[in-house]
Amino acid sequence: MTHYLLTVHGPAERNEFGNYGSKEEMEAAFAATGAFNDTLHADGYWVFAGGLAPATTATVVDGQGETPVMTDGPYLETKEVIGGFWVIDAPDLDVALELAAKGSKACGGKVEVRPFDGLA
Amino acid sequence: MHSTTAAVERVFREEYGRLIASLVRRFGDIDLAEEAAGEALVLALEKWPASGVPPNPGGWLTTTAGNRAIDRIRRERQRDAKHQAALMQYDDSPHEHLGPVEDDRLRLLFTCCHPALAPEARVALTLRLLGGLTVAEIAQAFLVPEPTMGQRITRAKQKIAAANVPYRVPEAHDLPERLGGVLTVLFLVFNEGYLASGAGDPVRAELTGEAIRLTRILRELLPQEPEVAGLLGLLLLTEARREARVRHGQLVPLAEQDRAGWDRALIAEGHDLVRECLAINRPGRYQILAAINAVHTDAPAVADTDWSQVVALYDQLTQLDPSPIVALNRAVAVAELDGPKVALTLIERLPLTGYHAWHAARADMLRRLGRTAEAKESYDAAIAATQNSAERAYLSRKRGELV
Numbered sequence: 138m139t140h141y142l143l144t145v146h147g148p149a150e151r152n153e154f155g156n157y158g159s160k161e162e163m164e165a166a167f168a169a170t171g172a173f174n175d176t177l178h179a180d181g182y183w184v185f186a187g188g189l190a191p192a193t194t195a196t197v198v199d200g201q202g203e204t205p206v207m208t209d210g211p212y213l214e215t216k217e218v219i220g221g222f223w224v225i226d227a228p229d230l231d232v233a234l235e236l237a238a239k240g241s242k243a244c245g246g247k248v249e250v251r252p253f254d255g256l257a
Numbered sequence: 258m259h260s261t262t263a264a265v266e267r268v269f270r271e272e273y274g275r276l277i278a279s280l281v282r283r284f285g286d287i288d289l290a291e292e293a294a295g296e297a298l299v300l301a302l303e304k305w306p307a308s309g310v311p312p313n314p315g316g317w318l319t320t321t322a323g324n325r326a327i328d329r330i331r332r333e334r335q336r337d338a339k340h341q342a343a344l345m346q347y348d349d350s351p352h353e354h355l356g357p358v359e360d361d362r363l364r365l366l367f368t369c370c371h372p373a374l375a376p377e378a379r380v381a382l383t384l385r386l387l388g389g390l391t392v393a394e395i396a397q398a399f400l401v402p403e404p405t406m407g408q409r410i411t412r413a414k415q416k417i418a419a420a421n422v423p424y425r426v427p428e429a430h431d432l433p434e435r436l437g438g439v440l441t442v443l444f445l446v447f448n449e450g451y452l453a454s455g456a457g458d459p460v461r462a463e464l465t466g467e468a469i470r471l472t473r474i475l476r477e478l479l480p481q482e483p484e485v486a487g488l489l490g491l492l493l494l495t496e497a498r499r500e501a502r503v504r505h506g507q508l509v510p511l512a513e514q515d516r517a518g519w520d521r522a523l524i525a526e527g528h529d530l531v532r533e534c535l536a537i538n539r540p541g542r543y544q545i546l547a548a549i550n551a552v553h554t555d556a557p558a559v560a561d562t563d564w565s566q567v568v569a570l571y572d573q574l575t576q577l578d579p580s581p582i583v584a585l586n587r588a589v590a591v592a593e594l595d596g597p598k599v600a601l602t603l604i605e606r607l608p609l610t611g612y613h614a615w616h617a618a619r620a621d622m623l624r625r626l627g628r629t630a631e632a633k634e635s636y637d638a639a640i641a642a643t644q645n646s647a648e649r650a651y652l653s654r655k656r657g658e659l660v
Contacts, residue, residue, distance in 0.1 A: 139421040229421045230420045230423065231431075
């Protein structure tokens with residue numbers, strides 16, 4: 138089994154319906170994502186998942202010096218940011234890719250699949 | 258002594274794909290498999306000149322390399338117990354998700370052509386692990402510096418290991434899609450050999466031969482798949498004309514080839530495959546391309562070619578693959594039925610101005626229509642767009658013949 142990080146990428150700028158076109162679209166995507174999460178639990182792939190607040194709420198901390206330096210905003214100023222993620226435990230990449238495709242369809246965003254090198 | 262060395266190397270090359278594939282299946286680690294195979298080769302080179310090549314050299318190499326891999330795991334386990342604990346959990350039992358066909362090389366071929374790998378890495382990895390070509394040979398074939406190719410292959414192997422790309426034949430429902438990726442890689446390898454993109458040898462028989470060998474293995478393993486039969490038929494019917502295709506360093510177009518120089522045995526085998534595909538009646542891209550080549554190789558002379566059949570097959574192919582390249586090839590056949598004027602109109606519509614074959618086809622139509630000045634310009638554009646020496650020589654001759 139391998140752990141994979143599935144990150145959902147979408148526009149940094151959000152409207153009142155998140156990244157969705159309308160209230161209905163947003164609610165449909167939330168419902169589909171909830172149903173997808175239920176299957177991850179039921180099939181034993183679930184480790185952790187969550188949606189993130191807008192990137193503008195991020196703070197970058199550099200603690201390498203004597204006093205930590207804080208900077209408002211995300212580490213990289215980009216048009217596309219991570220909006221949410223799953224951590225799954227799957228037997229191999231084929232399974233992870235299949236789940237990513239389902240997750241992408243459910244939440245309505247592109248999903249990057251990246252294996253963990255190790256787990257603490 | 259020297260001939261034994263050559264014999265060992267030949268056996269090693271022939272057995273390499275099988276050897277690596279069985280080691281990867283046993284130990285689940287491509288690097289370990291390659292190292293163990295390399296050690297087995299060194300031992301064979303030491304022993305076989307004195308003892309002679311064993312009756313089952315492939316079996317000898319597999320056993321020896323397997324023992325070397327286990328030795329290596331034991332040695333490293335002593336050095337790094339924690340890391341090796343993971344390595345020793347290798348899978349020596351049948352895989353839990355058994356695909357419809359079981360063969361180590363087939364599994365590895367699907368791994369090498371996995372859609373999560375970059376297309377250029379798929380081709381390189383297939384040639385390295387299943388074809389047994391060296392990194393230097395692959396780098397030369399694809400005209401990239403050896404370190405670049407080495408890095409490309411290393412990166413792909415790292416991804417396979419880190420992301421846990423499985424070694425298995427996909428399940429039946431995924432097979433058609435995944436098989437398409439494998440056939441594309443084999444076709445690309447062949448094409449690079451048949452009309453090399455670079456300025457070196459215009460034809461690279463080692464690549465066409467390797468593509469045919471791997472496609473033959475695929476055909477043995479998936480005898481029911483008409484597209485596999487179609488690709489093999491296409492490659493054989495194309496390879497059959499290889500000797501007649503270049504003369505005095507110049508490309509010889511189909512119409513001008515000496516048909517006595519075609520390989521009759523390959524043509525017969527290719528025709529059998531095309532007939533088999535027709536009987537299955539599940540047409541696909543490679544089967545149609547094979548059928549087009551069957552029509553050409555059926556004609557004793559170019560004048561005997563059944564062009565309406567060729568155009569009909571291109572029409573069928575267009576339904577499956579409405580790409581401009583298919584449209585260009587169709588237009589060239591249309592010229593033989595409806596004349597160069599009709600064909601030129603079809604050609605000029607296509608968005609292929611960066612493609613040498615588009616310029617060459619356009620130049621040919623303009624030449625036939627007597628539009629000499631435009632034809633010359635088109636030949637110049639075609640020559641500028643290709644590096645292949647035989648093709649350049651042919652196009653330069655055609656241009657030179659214009660007055």
